[in-house]
Amino acid sequence: MRDRILILSVFIVASCGLAYELIAGALASYLLGDTVLQFSSIIGCYLFAMGVGSHLSRYVKDEDALACFIDVELLVGIIGGLSATLLFAIFAWASAPFRTVLYALVFVVGVLVGMEIPLVMRVLYGRKAEMREMVSRVLTFDYLGALVVSLLFPLVLAPRLGMSRTALLFGLLNAGVALLTARVFDKEIKGTRGIRLRGAIVVIMLIGALAFSSQLTRWAEQSVFGDQIVHAETTPYQRMVITRWQDDLRLYLNGNLQFSTRDEHRYHEALIHPAMQSLPGARSVLVLGGGDGLAVRELLKYKTLEHVTLVDLDPAMTHLFSTSAELTAINEHALTNPRVHVINADAGQWLETDAHSYDAIVIDLPDPSNFALGKLYSVPMYRLVSKHLAEHGYVVVQSTSPYFAPHAFWCVVATLREAGFYTWPYHVNVPSFGEWGYVLASRHDSFTQPDHYDVPMHFLDASSTREMFHFPADMLAPDVEPNRLNNQALVHYFEQDWHRVIR
Amino acid sequence: MPGMAQGHALRDAAKLPPPSADIDCDIVIIGSGAAGLAAAWRLAKEGRRDFIVVEGPEPDGNAAGASMAGQACPTGAHYLPLPSMESRHVREMLQDVGVIVGDAYGRQPEFDERVLVHTPQERLLRAGKWYEDLLPDEVDAPAQRAEHQRFARTIEQLKSAVGSDGRRAFAIPVALSSQDAQWRMLDKLSFRDWLTREGYRSAALHWYANYACRDDYGAGYERISAYAGLHYFASRAGEARNAEPGAVLTWPDGLQSLVRALRARIGFAAGSRLDDRTAPRRMSGFAASVQLKGKGVEALIVQQEGGASRTLRIRARHAICAMPLHVAAHVVNDMPGFGFDAATHLPQSAPWMIANFLMRRFPEERAKSPLAWDNVIYAGKGLGYVVATHQLIRVARPEYTVFSAYDALSERSPQEMRRWLETATPTELLGRAAGDLSMAYEHLWPCVERVDITLRGHGMASPTPGYLSNKGLLALREVDGPLQFAHSDLSGYSVFEEAAWWGEVAARRLL
Numbered sequence A: 001m002r003d004r005i006l007i008l009s010v011f012i013v014a015s016c017g018l019a020y021e022l023i024a025g026a027l028a029s030y031l032l033g034d035t036v037l038q039f040s041s042i043i044g045c046y047l048f049a050m051g052v053g054s055h056l057s058r059y060v061k062d063e064d065a066l067a068c069f070i071d072v073e074l075l076v077g078i079i080g081g082l083s084a085t086l087l088f089a090i091f092a093w094a095s096a097p098f099r100t101v102l103y104a105l106v107f108v109v110g111v112l113v114g115m116e117i118p119l120v121m122r123v124l125y126g127r128k129a130e131m132r133e134m135v136s137r138v139l140t141f142d143y144l145g146a147l148v149v150s151l152l153f154p155l156v157l158a159p160r161l162g163m164s165r166t167a168l169l170f171g172l173l174n175a176g177v178a179l180l181t182a183r184v185f186d187k188e189i190k191g192t193r194g195i196r197l198r199g200a201i202v203v204i205m206l207i208g209a210l211a212f213s214s215q216l217t218r219w220a221e222q223s224v225f226g227d228q229i230v231h232a233e234t235t236p237y238q239r240m241v242i243t244r245w246q247d248d249l250r251l252y253l254n255g256n257l258q259f260s261t262r263d264e265h266r267y268h269e270a271l272i273h274p275a276m277q278s279l280p281g282a283r284s285v286l287v288l289g290g291g292d293g294l295a296v297r298e299l300l301k302y303k304t305l306e307h308v309t310l311v312d313l314d315p316a317m318t319h320l321f322s323t324s325a326e327l328t329a330i331n332e333h334a335l336t337n338p339r340v341h342v343i344n345a346d347a348g349q350w351l352e353t354d355a356h357s358y359d360a361i362v363i364d365l366p367d368p369s370n371f372a373l374g375k376l377y378s379v380p381m382y383r384l385v386s387k388h389l390a391e392h393g394y395v396v397v398q399s400t401s402p403y404f405a406p407h408a409f410w411c412v413v414a415t416l417r418e419a420g421f422y423t424w425p426y427h428v429n430v431p432s433f434g435e436w437g438y439v440l441a442s443r444h445d446s447f448t449q450p451d452h453y454d455v456p457m458h459f460l461d462a463s464s465t466r467e468m469f470h471f472p473a474d475m476l477a478p479d480v481e482p483n484r485l486n487n488q489a490l491v492h493y494f495e496q497d498w499h500r501v502i503r
Numbered sequence B: 001m002p003g004m005a006q007g008h009a010l011r012d013a014a015k016l017p018p019p020s021a022d023i024d025c026d027i028v029i030i031g032s033g034a035a036g037l038a039a040a041w042r043l044a045k046e047g048r049r050d051f052i053v054v055e056g057p058e059p060d061g062n063a064a065g066a067s068m069a070g071q072a073c074p075t076g077a078h079y080l081p082l083p084s085m086e087s088r089h090v091r092e093m094l095q096d097v098g099v100i101v102g103d104a105y106g107r108q109p110e111f112d113e114r115v116l117v118h119t120p121q122e123r124l125l126r127a128g129k130w131y132e133d134l135l136p137d138e139v140d141a142p143a144q145r146a147e148h149q150r151f152a153r154t155i156e157q158l159k160s161a162v163g164s165d166g167r168r169a170f171a172i173p174v175a176l177s178s179q180d181a182q183w184r185m186l187d188k189l190s191f192r193d194w195l196t197r198e199g200y201r202s203a204a205l206h207w208y209a210n211y212a213c214r215d216d217y218g219a220g221y222e223r224i225s226a227y228a229g230l231h232y233f234a235s236r237a238g239e240a241r242n243a244e245p246g247a248v249l250t251w252p253d254g255l256q257s258l259v260r261a262l263r264a265r266i267g268f269a270a271g272s273r274l275d276d277r278t279a280p281r282r283m284s285g286f287a288a289s290v291q292l293k294g295k296g297v298e299a300l301i302v303q304q305e306g307g308a309s310r311t312l313r314i315r316a317r318h319a320i321c322a323m324p325l326h327v328a329a330h331v332v333n334d335m336p337g338f339g340f341d342a343a344t345h346l347p348q349s350a351p352w353m354i355a356n357f358l359m360r361r362f363p364e365e366r367a368k369s370p371l372a373w374d375n376v377i378y379a380g381k382g383l384g385y386v387v388a389t390h391q392l393i394r395v396a397r398p399e400y401t402v403f404s405a406y407d408a409l410s411e412r413s414p415q416e417m418r419r420w421l422e423t424a425t426p427t428e429l430l431g432r433a434a435g436d437l438s439m440a441y442e443h444l445w446p447c448v449e450r451v452d453i454t455l456r457g458h459g460m461a462s463p464t465p466g467y468l469s470n471k472g473l474l475a476l477r478e479v480d481g482p483l484q485f486a487h488s489d490l491s492g493y494s495v496f497e498e499a500a501w502w503g504e505v506a507a508r509r510l511l
């Protein structure tokens, strides 16, 4: 009976072992791209680590083998169980050490798993099982377990539960094996109370993680989860990830969604056309940020426009959106259009040296989530922008969400006013973002909402435009200060507003 | 060590060749620090053209800066507090160079925001953690916190206190402060003794007060007059329409940007045509002697080129002596005749070390704390470090930055510390200079490309107890006639506004 329990453990242990391996491999190819290399190097690392584990098992004394097996199970349970959640978190928060942590985890789990089977065999051998039969039974169940998981994982577990929860589930199985073994063999090992305590802690932690896993994964780049990564790259400036789910292509910068092909037309039409429709003679436009070329695509619809200058910090970004077949299909080769001039520079620094003036200036920069970015939303920055704007021109600024981050949004408005602009804030619903906001600004006090558009639109028309410029009662302006470099009120507003939403 | 060779040559009265030329002018300004340039700016602004500025061994003096790998950085003064109501001369100057853009003489002028220090302004590393304040509230026990609040309240009261003569208790320039005995009495004891007398025990507060004295006066609070200690806190009441209270004005290379702008406004003649009396002129060289001669002043100027030196004689109707007093004491003939006896009246002067670390990348911050403009280490040996690229409007980090570490060498007497500076090996200097930075960063050195160290043996006058009634200084302030004195030393302590004030006073007397 007891031996059967041990053999059953082998079955479970084997399935867990394979599960961690599959999860690590899948995660690596999801998150890092380059599937074949990722998968085979992860498996190689894992198998090698198992070899190390088997070797290490010889240093366990015979009389300790059973207790050691139980401890190994608990360790595998907690480390393997949390591995996927941990990797997601690290990927979302700090891209740099991801690979290191991934391989380290794979190695540690591999070593522990590698110790399991030799230990079980020694326990059975010590219990006078016959060698021939024992080896055959253990290995049969070992491989059976592997078979079960290799089928369950892609068909049921990964799609239904996802990586984090699958790993947590197998962690619980490992811990269960440990506790069961401890219970069945409690006469033969010392310190079962300690084991039970440790086991309880592991189980509680895993169950806790399971309970929060949906929040955890949402918090850790939820949408990468499940979606396939088509491109991932860490540049000196940011981490770019492009994912696909059916016909939806998405760009994430540092884990923040920049666009989804499902609804980016709403965002970009709203960004560009209210200003451009009001500037019939516009000949030159400056775009700050917007390295994906989607704003430029909208601009190029105006045939009278002669020059579009795009200033984006990251050469990797503009390169990717100029060359990748999939992405140039979306931006309609905007960045390689002869009317477009792409410059890779820091927007503020570049403006300080540029001597031209533009009919419209489109500011499509990342949200003001830190002091460095906040500087680009400051009074002096807008004064600088103002110097480059033609007398009758318009500036339009993407200004975060007036619904989720009202203080931040209206702070951008106040900042533009402080810099001497007249402003016309507006907003639009972009389903993948929620309610999103822009501020149109100019040095003169006249702007009439367009009641039609001369270029073809998917979304904008007279009535959607009217709605854009109307702020309903739940989106009224709170009292805010302009964003001065001396206090960067905007960065604080932004942080507080989003904190309130995400909490 | 700017000026040391020339200075010590003067002290040791080296032999000089006879003058190779005579130059006549209306006014000669000897020294091109903040005081000299402020005088020149005022003269130019009021339409005077016929004057010469003699640069001295260090153009811009203690407001000088440098450049490392194309990045400007300070080697002396690095910021200006928001000017007080009394500092009309500084406000006018700031308006003239475009730093004040509106309401120059109001309670809250509007400043060019690029020059107002960007947030985060400062932070303090204490027990391994960065705090946003130099006296962070969250660390100390309630009893200490109560003391800190009491201290803050006292300072707030002193900021607005007005004496029976209608003047503010603690004004900048200090010469415009109230003469009331109730505050002047504070000049009799040290700042430390005052804190103790008033029942302040908090170690953090004592550290902070001591830090402020070392930072602004170059000496520990046990050697600084209580009046000066309080003056530091209570005189800074300037406000801005577009900045928080306590903001400062700063540039990548510190005040050098400001004095450079002043120079542009003065409009020095290009080239070195010293005889063209229709434009302000400046010349290199330092004064070896200055004396009253007939109705005017005669100055002997030494110019060194390569190994050779030549001398020029300047004959002027008026001279403004804008050199430090320890130099003037050797150069100006008959200082005792002006009421100044170097042996008793020379203020104690503090040695300073400014180390500019050229960084090829930004070192990793503890707990991702954002780098501030001024970064201070609690109980650190130095005075922390400022970041030259802080004011840039950039998203990406620049390729290079410069961290400027400041250190007033004050743990022993100034004489002893100067002796140490003269004998210390480069490695010893570097070790000292890197002290604070090594506490802030675990992996500092891989980020450092080069370190340039500037030593200022006589960096600034320290306001020791009794400085308000230093008879020699009071006498020099009043000297009027062919020769005037203008230097921050006249205030008994050293900040840009004081230097500029004496430049202003001297120039006004000549208008």
Ligand SMILES: Cc1cc2nc3c(=O)[nH]c(=O)nc-3n(C[C@H](O)[C@H](O)[C@H](O)COP(=O)(O)OP(=O)(O)OC[C@H]3O[C@@H](n4cnc5c(N)ncnc54)[C@H](O)[C@@H]3O)c2cc1C
Pocket: B003, B030, B031, B032, B033, B034, B035, B036, B054, B055, B056, B057, B058, B059, B060, B061, B062, B063, B075, B076, B077, B078, B079, B080, B081, B285, B286, B287, B288, B322, B323, B324, B327, B331, B352, B354, B456, B459, B460, B486, B487, B488, B489, B493, B494, B495, B496, B497, B499
């Ligand atoms: C390290 C340091 C940091 C500081 N930080 C600040 C700060 O942040 N904010 C602030 O307000 N103040 C600061 N100060 C003080 C400020 O720099 C000074 O108060 C101000 O620059 C002094 O100007 P000055 O004209 O009085 O004298 P100096 O700067 O001493 O100028 C003296 C001038 O005289 C010239 N000279 C010397 N000898 C001769 C000679 N024989 N003949 C002709 N010319 C001669 C020199 O070349 C120099 O140009 C700091 C000072 C130091 C040392």
